[in-house]
Amino acid sequence: MKKKIKVFAPASVTNVSCGFDVMGFAIDWPGDEIVLKIKDKPGISISKITGDNGKLPLDPVKNTAGASLIALAKHLGLKNGIEMEIHKKMALGSGLGSSAASAVASVFALNELLGKPLSRKELIPFALEGEKLTCGGTPHADNISACLMGGFVIVRSMNPIDVVNIKTPDKLYCTIVHPKLEINTADTRKILRKQILLADAVKQWGNVAGLIAGLTTGNYGLIGRSLQDVIVEPIRSILIPGFNKIKNTALEAGALGCSISGSGPSIFALSKSETIAKKAGDAMMEALNSIEVDGDLYISKINKQGPKVIS
Amino acid sequence: MKKKIKVFAPASVTNVSCGFDVMGFAIDWPGDEIVLKIKDKPGISISKITGDNGKLPLDPVKNTAGASLIALAKHLGLKNGIEMEIHKKMALGSGLGSSAASAVASVFALNELLGKPLSRKELIPFALEGEKLTCGGTPHADNISACLMGGFVIVRSMNPIDVVNIKTPDKLYCTIVHPKLEINTADTRKILRKQILLADAVKQWGNVAGLIAGLTTGNYGLIGRSLQDVIVEPIRSILIPGFNKIKNTALEAGALGCSISGSGPSIFALSKSETIAKKAGDAMMEALNSIEVDGDLYISKINKQGPKVIS
Numbered sequence: 001m002k003k004k005i006k007v008f009a010p011a012s013v014t015n016v017s018c019g020f021d022v023m024g025f026a027i028d029w030p031g032d033e034i035v036l037k038i039k040d041k042p043g044i045s046i047s048k049i050t051g052d053n054g055k056l057p058l059d060p061v062k063n064t065a066g067a068s069l070i071a072l073a074k075h076l077g078l079k080n081g082i083e084m085e086i087h088k089k090m091a092l093g094s095g096l097g098s099s100a101a102s103a104v105a106s107v108f109a110l111n112e113l114l115g116k117p118l119s120r121k122e123l124i125p126f127a128l129e130g131e132k133l134t135c136g137g138t139p140h141a142d143n144i145s146a147c148l149m150g151g152f153v154i155v156r157s158m159n160p161i162d163v164v165n166i167k168t169p170d171k172l173y174c175t176i177v178h179p180k181l182e183i184n185t186a187d188t189r190k191i192l193r194k195q196i197l198l199a200d201a202v203k204q205w206g207n208v209a210g211l212i213a214g215l216t217t218g219n220y221g222l223i224g225r226s227l228q229d230v231i232v233e234p235i236r237s238i239l240i241p242g243f244n245k246i247k248n249t250a251l252e253a254g255a256l257g258c259s260i261s262g263s264g265p266s267i268f269a270l271s272k273s274e275t276i277a278k279k280a281g282d283a284m285m286e287a288l289n290s291i292e293v294d295g296d297l298y299i300s301k302i303n304k305q306g307p308k309v310i311s
Numbered sequence: 312m313k314k315k316i317k318v319f320a321p322a323s324v325t326n327v328s329c330g331f332d333v334m335g336f337a338i339d340w341p342g343d344e345i346v347l348k349i350k351d352k353p354g355i356s357i358s359k360i361t362g363d364n365g366k367l368p369l370d371p372v373k374n375t376a377g378a379s380l381i382a383l384a385k386h387l388g389l390k391n392g393i394e395m396e397i398h399k400k401m402a403l404g405s406g407l408g409s410s411a412a413s414a415v416a417s418v419f420a421l422n423e424l425l426g427k428p429l430s431r432k433e434l435i436p437f438a439l440e441g442e443k444l445t446c447g448g449t450p451h452a453d454n455i456s457a458c459l460m461g462g463f464v465i466v467r468s469m470n471p472i473d474v475v476n477i478k479t480p481d482k483l484y485c486t487i488v489h490p491k492l493e494i495n496t497a498d499t500r501k502i503l504r505k506q507i508l509l510a511d512a513v514k515q516w517g518n519v520a521g522l523i524a525g526l527t528t529g530n531y532g533l534i535g536r537s538l539q540d541v542i543v544e545p546i547r548s549i550l551i552p553g554f555n556k557i558k559n560t561a562l563e564a565g566a567l568g569c570s571i572s573g574s575g576p577s578i579f580a581l582s583k584s585e586t587i588a589k590k591a592g593d594a595m596m597e598a599l600n601s602i603e604v605d606g607d608l609y610i611s612k613i614n615k616q617g618p619k620v621i622s
Binding site: 018019020021022023154155156157162164166167192193194195196197198199201202203204205206207208209210211212213216217219222225226231 | 329330331332333334465466467468473475477478503504505506507508509510512513514515516517518519520521522523524527528530533536537542
């Protein structure tokens with residue numbers, strides 16, 4: 001048995017405009033790296049965390065990657081111990097599934113070391129154990145599923161968990177602008193209305209139907225028309241300075257659509273060519289900088305692979 | 312120019328469980344027939360209506376097929392007059408798009424007679440003029456679109472109208488049981504709640520996403536799991552005697568899913584084989600008859616053609 005592994009798990013965009021709590025997709029970068037070493041002595045420990053500015057706990061029980069790893073090791077009846085290093089390569093609280101990437105990387109890594117006893121789909125509940133720590137309640141599977149399965153996923157149901165991968169056009173590029181502001185996921189959920197208008201819900205599921213049909217058939221016009229969120233974006237965007245301006249510049253640059261990634265503050269746009277994705281990215285960054293906020297820019301295809309072994 | 316035409320336009324199932332107000336599909340039968348005769352003398356008249364038990368008005372301005380025809384004739388600048396016969400081959404107020412079938416048949420017939428100046432999609436707004444009379448308010452395009460375009464349609468948006476046809480598996484059979492009770496469409500809309508829980512809406516659009524993905528990829532399991540309506544069916548089904556029993560027998564017989572067609576009282580089920588569709592139909596009829604309600608049974612593939620010229 002291999003005694004040491006280093007893996008990468010990607011960031012992910014969830015909600016995807018109209019698909020609040022039911023859609024997500026993985027991107028090529030950024031992402032997190034995890035190193036696992038199998039030890040003879042039982043017990044799970046985190047020996048090192050980098051890139052977190054000292055914010056993440058070394059206690060495995062309180063750490064998303066740690067809690068996920070503990071749950072999986074217990075399920076698989078692992079007798080050995082594990083020592084884990086976590087290398088955050090993405091900002092915390094960015095709306096890009098940072099905690100999910102670490103949780104996925106840890107369970108993926110252990111499953112690989114042990115010769116893949118579980119399928120990727122079967123790993124979802126274990127990675128969710130880590131998400132429980134972040135959201136302070138019932139965790140959602142959107143980032144976990146997108147990161148773990150790769151590609152574009154639908155989380156049709158959370159109880160029971162029903163996750164489906166769908167085909168997307170080969171040429172579909174994602175631009176992400178991450179304004180350097182931290183947003184607490186729990187807060188962004190609290191500001192949403194518990195009740196919504198049926199008429200708005202109908203608009204939303206019309207767009208959901210259109211988006212899935214557009215993605216599976218490669219109909220870019222339909223994808224663009226369907227990337228509209230009348231429920232969540234109007235509320236959450238208030239927390240993101242310059243959101244409307246940034247969105248408009250992306251659309252003017254030719255992006256198919258633009259909305260909030262996860263609960264923000266990251267903003268994503270989808271485009272049918274890399275040229276447009278870059279043009280949109282430059283325009284979005286310029287709009288962000290014009291209101292004196294710093295940001296990171298990422299341009300990527302939809303990542304169909306999910307987590308991968310580095311060494 | 313041909314002076315006389317006889318056309319058929321099919322019934323349609325709308326809402327399709329989770330897809331309230333955004334989905335629909337045409338079936339092979341029942342449906343309505345319309346005969347149009349071009350006259351030299353201007354003016355639109357209805358010379359005969361059969362199969363309506365005397366319920367429909369002969370005044371074209373007050374008749375769904377008449378109002379649609381008037382709107383299209385005006386748009387096309389028709390100088391001639393038209394005499395129309397309407398042969399209802401389906402019950403009124405059945406939840407199978409009876410008024411839509413007549414409206415579609417009339418505009419389709421005139422468009423054919425005039426050498427197809429408009430596409431089927433372009434005919435939608437004219438057929439909607441007839442629907443305005445039935446619903447007593449803003450008409451919805453679901454039955455009209457499914458009937459006119461054929462196949463399975465998504466009405467992504469009503470303003471502007473955005474209707475999309477999606478691919479469905481070749482083997483997908485629809486069973487319809489029409490309990491002989493009349494329900495007023497306007498009333499069935501009034502009993503719905505104007506506000507719904509966001510959590511329920513999320514379940515619904517998860518199912519919408521799953522259903523569209525299942526249909527476009529031929530994933531029967533996913534279609535079945537997605538045919539769930541947590542918003543409208545629980546309320547409207549109260550108006551349909553024996554609904555839960557009929558639904559359960561359909562599912563026990565192996566149907567993928569079962570729900571209300573349109574605003575009811577018709578109940579539809581989808582199955583992956585004709586054998587199951589028939590078995591479900593027999594079981595559903597038996598359940599209906601056991602509560603001493605009479606009904607009609609229809610079994611059909613999804614009708615990909617829409618309206619057609621008979622002679």
